[in-house]
Amino acid sequence: EARDPEQPEFLQAVMEVFETIEPVFKDHPEYEKSGVLERLVEPERVIKFRVPWIDDEGHVQVNRGYRIQFNSAIGPYKGGLRFHPTVTESVIKFLGFEQIFKNSLTGLPMGGGKGGSDFDPKGRSDAEVMRFCQSFMTELQRHVGQFTDVPAGDINVGAREVGYMFGQYKRLRNEFAGVLTGKGLEFGGSLARTEATGYGLCYYTQEALRVLRNDSFAGKTVVVSGSGNVAIFAIEKAQELGANVVTCSDSNGYIYDPNGIDLDIVKDIKLEHRGRIKEYADRVASAEYHEGCSEVWTVPCDIALPCATQNEIDEPHAQALVDNGCTVVCEGANMPSTPAAIAVYQNNGVLYGPAKAANAGGVAVSGLEMSQNSYRLSWTFEETDKRLQGIMESIVAESLAAAKQYGHEGDLMMGANIAGFIKVANAMVAEGII
Numbered sequence: 001e002a003r004d005p006e007q008p009e010f011l012q013a014v015m016e017v018f019e020t021i022e023p024v025f026k027d028h029p030e031y032e033k034s035g036v037l038e039r040l041v042e043p044e045r046v047i048k049f050r051v052p053w054i055d056d057e058g059h060v061q062v063n064r065g066y067r068i069q070f071n072s073a074i075g076p077y078k079g080g081l082r083f084h085p086t087v088t089e090s091v092i093k094f095l096g097f098e099q100i101f102k103n104s105l106t107g108l109p110m111g112g113g114k115g116g117s118d119f120d121p122k123g124r125s126d127a128e129v130m131r132f133c134q135s136f137m138t139e140l141q142r143h144v145g146q147f148t149d150v151p152a153g154d155i156n157v158g159a160r161e162v163g164y165m166f167g168q169y170k171r172l173r174n175e176f177a178g179v180l181t182g183k184g185l186e187f188g189g190s191l192a193r194t195e196a197t198g199y200g201l202c203y204y205t206q207e208a209l210r211v212l213r214n215d216s217f218a219g220k221t222v223v224v225s226g227s228g229n230v231a232i233f234a235i236e237k238a239q240e241l242g243a244n245v246v247t248c249s250d251s252n253g254y255i256y257d258p259n260g261i262d263l264d265i266v267k268d269i270k271l272e273h274r275g276r277i278k279e280y281a282d283r284v285a286s287a288e289y290h291e292g293c294s295e296v297w298t299v300p301c302d303i304a305l306p307c308a309t310q311n312e313i314d315e316p317h318a319q320a321l322v323d324n325g326c327t328v329v330c331e332g333a334n335m336p337s338t339p340a341a342i343a344v345y346q347n348n349g350v351l352y353g354p355a356k357a358a359n360a361g362g363v364a365v366s367g368l369e370m371s372q373n374s375y376r377l378s379w380t381f382e383e384t385d386k387r388l389q390g391i392m393e394s395i396v397a398e399s400l401a402a403a404k405q406y407g408h409e410g411d412l413m414m415g416a417n418i419a420g421f422i423k424v425a426n427a428m429v430a431e432g433i434i
């Protein structure tokens, strides 16, 4: 805390992990001796750079770029790039820190990293986004590589942006390599990567419901926030599993549609036109639009799937969820619940699936994309989707086993933190003080 007083998001993420892994240290005195915690909270490398580009009016614009290579104990750095005006070093550090444990939980050999920029793509033309991405990669290319650090997408970084960055990397290095994941299918992308985080979230939730409550999505009312990559495919899978999803949102407001969200319309608005979610209410008679995205948590539901951004559920909103009958919160977004919101879940018996476990499906399929690139082959959608489902189910199993071992049976948060941590800690001890 003394070292990073101006990094509240990062400190929040660290505190959440540290509070739950304490019991492990009694069994593993070597962790303390080899300074695992002290080394774990200090990124191996923080890269911060200027990103100059020229807008359509011919003006020079300058943004700030980041890549934080947090921990490579179990594999090359891996984690997404976020383009959003709220991006700061603290935000990238919290995301990179979380990524270490998330990647470990997938069982694949990936270290933790994260990056991005305070660039705001809203209202920018394709040509502007391309020039920005090219400038961003012109610096980033000297720090990443298929065996070193493999970035992917995150908020506002999808197939378009990954394509432009991949093109620029190839041009500068004269090398066709799997340096990014989330690529187009024509140049090394994996089937099911686009769907992976949202689908994986639902596989995780379904499995946790089955094991802990002998229950499922069937017949449940579900509230989803966001209408981006994660939200859209979470809605799709939840509907497939028999749920009635009644909301979605963007940063301006939310849609309530008691008849169930018509996903084709959301996809048309968001994926085809990069429009605002408000338009949904103009096109669907049964839907209401409400200004202000945070009130989405006042809609009564059985299951809440936050899929927009960090700290989107605070204590009063967590209480509203519980008061209205919600008994399951599984996180598609990273750190969407404040610590006080998590306390509300814990005090009210809510089945709580923390982000680093519940949303690990995206990076898991990114790991599978890396394998396919190395083999120079591509698996079918069904094969990749099956592997994703298997990984999500084993994350539930491993989390519950770790929680049980340390006397907190059924605690998915504690279990995820412990299971993710132990593998990384063991590798850090074995590799020496570096």
Ligand code: NDP
Pocket (backbone or CB within 6 Å): 086, 153, 154, 155, 156, 157, 197, 226, 227, 228, 229, 230, 231, 249, 250, 251, 252, 293, 307, 308, 309, 310, 332, 333, 334, 359, 360, 362, 363
């Ligand atoms: P997108 O850019 O596709 O969508 C983000 C959605 O969240 C949009 O609806 C956006 O609305 C909304 N949103 C963004 N910022 C805010 C904000 N400050 N307040 C309210 N709403 C906001 O991103 P993704 O779907 O990829 O990511 C969503 C979350 O999931 C993030 O937390 C991300 O880190 C996490 N995640 C993503 C993974 C992936 O594979 N993509 C993997 C694991 C986690 P608007 O259009 O108005 O900005």
